[in-house]
Amino acid sequence: MMEFLELAKQRHSVRKFSPRPVERHKIEQIIEAARVAPTAANRQPVRIVVAETEEQRAKLSGAADTYGAPLVFVACANETQAWHRPLDGKGTSDIDASIITDHMMMEATDLGLGSVWICWFDPAKVREAFSLPADLEPVNILAVGYSDQSPANPNRHAEQRISAEELVIALPLS
């Protein structure tokens, strides 16, 4: 089994997929990774649409560019069911939907699959495509499949990410 940090550095956005379908047991493992993800106060205000047939994926055309991926997840959340912080009322539905998306993305990586996280979509069209109830908001799309592009350099973050010094806010010493 690969160490987590190694897996995280190896993961990269894939925008060119092989038409090879993703095996059922892998789809089930990705869904299981989403199921066990934490949510605020364990409210689990999250639901996932799994589009795996050509017909299901075709419903997304015009709503999002999913780069021809053979498998598409839409992570949705219901803000009314999510936990809200009493002090300022901030709801956690986007955060909850995003942690299940991240769990799915990393599980897909561990299973040797490529993926890309997509927020550039038309939410009204995604809702319509899958007849989502009014209180269920599509938050993230995760396009998954076997990669048809060369793997990214796992050391690319030296240039492509801010440094740890910039990331961590240095607190003044008291």
Ligand SMILES: Cc1cc2nc3c(=O)[nH]c(=O)nc-3n(C[C@H](O)[C@H](O)[C@H](O)COP(=O)(O)O)c2cc1C
């Ligand atoms: C919240 C979020 C939204 C994103 N939306 C899109 C998108 O709509 N389309 C797209 O091609 N990539 C999208 N990406 C992928 C990012 O562009 C990508 O992760 C980033 O540039 C870093 O590259 P890497 O994933 O290869 O490390 C999104 C990523 C995140 C985390």
